[in-house]
Amino acid sequence: MIAFSKLWIASTLLAQHVFAIPNQVKRGDMSMFATGLLHESMNWLDMYYDSERGYLSSFDAAALTHETRASVWYAAGLLARNEADDVEQAVRIVKNVIGAQFKNESEQWYGDYQVYPEEPAVGSEQYQAVIYKSWDPNWRGFIGTTFVVMLEEFPHLIPQDVQDYMLKSLYNATIGDSYRVGGMNDDNLYPAYSNPSIMRAVVSGWVGRRANDSNMTTAGETYAKEIIDLFTRDNTLSEFNSGTYAGVSLFALTLWAKYMPEDSLMGQYGGQMIQSTWTLLGELYNANLKNVAGPWDRSYGFDMNRYLSILALQMWTLVGKENAPVYEKPYAMGHKNDFSISPLIAILAPFHNTLVPNATLSSLLSFPGTHTVKTSAFSPPFDTYPRNITAWISPHLTIGAESFSENVIGGPGKNTNSFNPAVVQWARKDGSVGWMTLYPQVMALAVEVGEGTLDLAYPEGNATSGFSFLVGTNSWDGKRDVRSWEDIEGVRVNVTGSVDANYTVAFNGLRGGAGETIK
Ligand SMILES: *[C@@H]1O[C@H](CO)[C@@H](O)[C@H](O)[C@H]1NC(C)=O
Ligand SMILES: *[C@@H]1O[C@H](CO)[C@@H](O)[C@H](O)[C@H]1NC(C)=O
Ligand SMILES: *[C@@H]1O[C@H](CO)[C@@H](O)[C@H](O)[C@H]1NC(C)=O
Ligand SMILES: *[C@@H]1O[C@H](CO)[C@@H](O)[C@H](O)[C@H]1NC(C)=O
Ligand SMILES: *[C@@H]1O[C@H](CO)[C@@H](O)[C@H](O)[C@H]1NC(C)=O
Ligand SMILES: *[C@@H]1O[C@H](CO)[C@@H](O)[C@H](O)[C@H]1NC(C)=O
Ligand SMILES: *[C@@H]1O[C@H](CO)[C@@H](O)[C@H](O)[C@H]1NC(C)=O
Ligand SMILES: *[C@@H]1O[C@H](CO)[C@@H](O)[C@H](O)[C@H]1NC(C)=O
Ligand SMILES: *[C@@H]1O[C@H](CO)[C@@H](O)[C@H](O)[C@H]1NC(C)=O
Secondary structure, three states: OOEEEEEEEEEOOOOOOOOOOOOOOOHHHHHHHHHHHHHHHHHHHHOOEEOOOOEEEOOOOOOOOEEHHHHHHHHHHHHHHOOOOHHHHHHHHHHHHHHOOOOOOOOOOOOOOOOOOOOOOOOEOOEOOOEOOOEOOOHHHHHHHHHHHHHHHOOOOOOHHHHHHHHHHHHHHHHHHOOOOOOOOOOOOOOOOHHHHHHHHHHHHHHHHHOOOHHHHHHHHHHHHHHHHHHHOOOOOOOOOOOOHHHHHHHHHHHHHHHOOOOOHHHHHHHHHHHHHHHHHHHHEEOOOOEEOOOEOOOOOOOOOOEOOHHHHHHHHHHOHHHOOOOOOHHHOEOHHHHHHHHHHHHHHHHHHHHOOHHHHHHHHOOOOOEEEEEEEOOOOOEOOOEEEEEEEOOOEEEEEEEEEEOOOOOOOOOOOOOEOEEEEEEOOOOOEEEEEEOOOOOEEEEEEEOOEEEEEEOOOOOOOOOOEEEOOOOOOOOOOOOOHHHOOOEEEEEEEOOOOOOOOOOEEOOEEOOOOOO
16 A cells, blocks of 8 residues: 655745845856855864864864864865964874874774774774774775875975875775775775765775876776766766765865876766766755755755755855855854865865856856756665656745655665655745755655645555654744644645644754754
8 A cells, every 4th residue: 555645835925025136256256255265164173273282172072072084174274274384283183193093904994094083992892893983984085085185285385204104094094995895894885875985986096096006096996987887877976965965075076077187087077977966956956045955865954054064165165155055154053063174175166166067156146947857866775776856946945855765764874864855945034944854764755746746655655654744943033833734934735645634743852842853
């Protein structure tokens, strides 16, 4: 039996509602935007720098511990800024981080970097090795790509012995990264896990060439080929549409396009992959709402104006901070720690931004008119068939959803909090954004998105199936107490289908309610 429900959704804003007109921008303004991002982020990061230790303090530690990855991003920013003793501090950070890199080839985390310098030895009796917890396999890619950027962009600032040390570190990181095989030892690095797989390929290809290790070069190219084959199927990233991770993938693809030679597949395909990704993002973007429409494979928030996404930092360099989905004080936003990747985004912007199509730039500034986007993405081994994506985007209301048939619940990331297969967003009269998203509870979903409608069906559903939606709270002046759809501001929703029309409403609050908040 199939469980289905059809939602009829309408905006309650008047058709002629006028949104703030964005400032016009020219491509020539972009270098100013990137410089602004570099300096604003560095001013913030400076406040966390512990010059006694040569590491950044953790952004949210309870007891003044430090943190490795953000320290390295900051070091790249220090080289880019190059004022006073910036270069000296950057070198100190780099040496500290490499000094603590894992050196035992027999261990799964060989060549990886610490999560924080105060941690005990990973794998010791008191500090068991738990992937993504006591150690993070993606730190090789994040820190490795940052070293590559530093060596490519600022070799004139880094002493030769430190450059050699960085290359040795990158070599170990690449060997260690080659231990990663999706499905083995609790690891999940498949080519479809786009952001780390794109980083893996470029670090291996780049280090192999620098170190004259043709095996390493070939390994990078072979992995890149798998990523490219998945991408060119429908010109989409497997890890499709994520405010955070599309940003990381675009960053890593910029390394493909900028640093890899013509004889590399990465050099050949990087540029067009960036263009295709931005073309689609531009079509999914609603400049009235300053949000990319759903569905989102992995999201850390539901309204880009309220959580800091890496994609929004890239938009900052394209159209300026005020026109991007970034709050005036970025460090006050949800997921604010990602503001620490800003130096890398700013350093690469002059090259990366030349690849962003003009039509995308224009849709980041003004809404082009109601349209529908159809595409697909594929993440083996989790998807049985490609996920089919449809988004209907109108001036005040967007509906975006994907059909999928998978062997897990919560998407390839197996995370029910971040997988958002059906998302609705709407404008409210005070200019803020309302949203609702289907909470994933099943392995298969069939969707149809129309003009103001969202059809959802569980092909494997039965009489116990239910549809749960997370719905954002109302605006500052709106109702705080919500008992039914009628209390939701800015939108009218009614539901038909095989479902019991009764529903219950619960509130998951910061300080109580039915359960924990979801983010
Ligand atoms: C390296 O790791 C292996 C496996 O855990 C262990 O048996 C060995 O003693 C370690 N070597 C050193 C030098 O610590
Ligand atoms: C690289 O790993 C080897 C062991 O394979 C170790 O001896 C060496 O110190 C490591 N290099 C760095 C820079 O950590
Ligand atoms: C790699 O080979 C080139 C050309 O033969 C040489 O100049 C360079 O020093 C070598 N690099 C390393 C790390 O061995
Ligand atoms: C390169 O790979 C081949 C085949 O896998 C292997 O026999 C050889 O030892 C490797 N060479 C290096 C330098 O790792
Ligand atoms: C954008 O348009 C300008 C002027 O028509 C053109 O020179 C430029 O190549 C275009 N840029 C891209 C990325 O398409
Ligand atoms: C997506 O569409 C294709 C082509 O129509 C179809 O083969 C595939 O089964 C669909 N995927 C899902 C998950 O329904
Ligand atoms: C209904 O579906 C749920 C979830 O797949 C399953 O656990 C349950 O056994 C099914 N019930 C019946 C009566 O088939
Ligand atoms: C739901 O809304 C649609 C569009 O406004 C309307 O046509 C339909 O009759 C409504 N259905 C119910 C059950 O209220
Ligand atoms: C659904 O609504 C009916 C009629 O209002 C009511 O009798 C019943 O208790 C409700 N069921 C649930 C599960 O709330």
